[in-house]
Amino acid sequence: MAIGAFSVETVGDNADNAESAGEEAPSPQLKRRLGRADLGAVPEARKALRELLRHWGRPGRSEIAELLTSELVTNALIHTDHDAVLTATVGPRGLRVEVRDFVAHRPTLRVPNADDGTHGRGLILVQSLADAWGVRAHGVGKAVWFELDAGVA
Template sequence: MESQVRGGGPAAAAAFPAGPAADGSEGAPRRSPGPQLRRRLPRADLRAVPEARRALRELLRHWERPDGTDVAELLTSELVTNALVHTDDDAILTATVSPRGLRVEVRDFVAQRPRPRVPEAAADSPDAAGPVCRPPR
């Protein structure tokens, strides 16, 4: 999911709901944000990916949904990797735990939105003609 963030470039975010509250209602009333992770990710430094996972794991150590931490780590790794590989600037990782769930956001500082690219297939590739329907081999 991408959204434009005020004062910066696009942001990618993922949210993980906390699930039903103890009283059976869905979620909890909004309160002030809980524990938060905020980390600057240096431009093109892929060493930041495992560091971000470790920091997120530490943040989630006391989260009430331990079954969701693996998914959260994986998706955070993807967001961080994409930000570092596809931009020419630093990025910011923010993860917030609240009674409603976990929100992970990765923001870069590039002013324009990225342009989608169409990958080029090699001439000798079976997919050189592009994605077409053909019978299996």
Template sequence: MWVGVMAGEAREPTQLLRKVGCEDLTAVPEVRHALRKMLRTWGGPGASDVAELLISELVTNALVHTDHGAVVTATVVPDNLRVEVRDFVSAIPEPRVPIADDGTNGRGLVLVQELADSWGVEAHGVGKVVWFELNGRAA
């Protein structure tokens, strides 16, 4: 679901709001595609690529590590993007150094920590919000 529009003639959406069902990993590319569409004219070269990677990691984490769905919100203000992924499990995740022969698992929060301009985890009623911000410059 799209919410909000920018002022002016372009009428590009400024917010993405998506509910993701429990264990619905097909939602990951759908959320990534919706973000790409929203960020079509935002940021410097590579900025939207970083945003897509990081939103994919957070949505995947929420679906793989919880038994509930998630709510994804991405908001653009002129030079800033904030993405929030809310799930309904109160355990607070922490970045961990992945084990070398552990395939591709365990790198999501490390990528967020390294590539986002800022990020964090906040308790949110029943559950938590994991968020990141990008300022739109090239990666």
């Protein structure tokens, strides 16, 4: 299914065959290449993620996912001079969102001061609200990711 310039697809070769054979159905996934300094991609990413997560998790979980995705996308576009790739996958363990860029410099988690205004709080939000998060080297760049469980008991 296409959502603007985003695409939502099912990961796996034979979704229909897996369901009929009693196997676990493939995971829905959102994947999008983000253009260099394209801050218009931030609200587009939120909208596409909202569509992907329309029936996912307890109330409030998808909104947290949208906020954290916005932070990672914004960081990738502001702090690098390259394209980035957003991937969001809903699986049996929950949601995993990853934003990969093409700059090896790792982000630094820091406590902002009053002079920073509204800047410098993105990774603090990710650390505070995600069930897990991290940074990993990826080819010539890195991937910053977070995970959220659905929050259902």
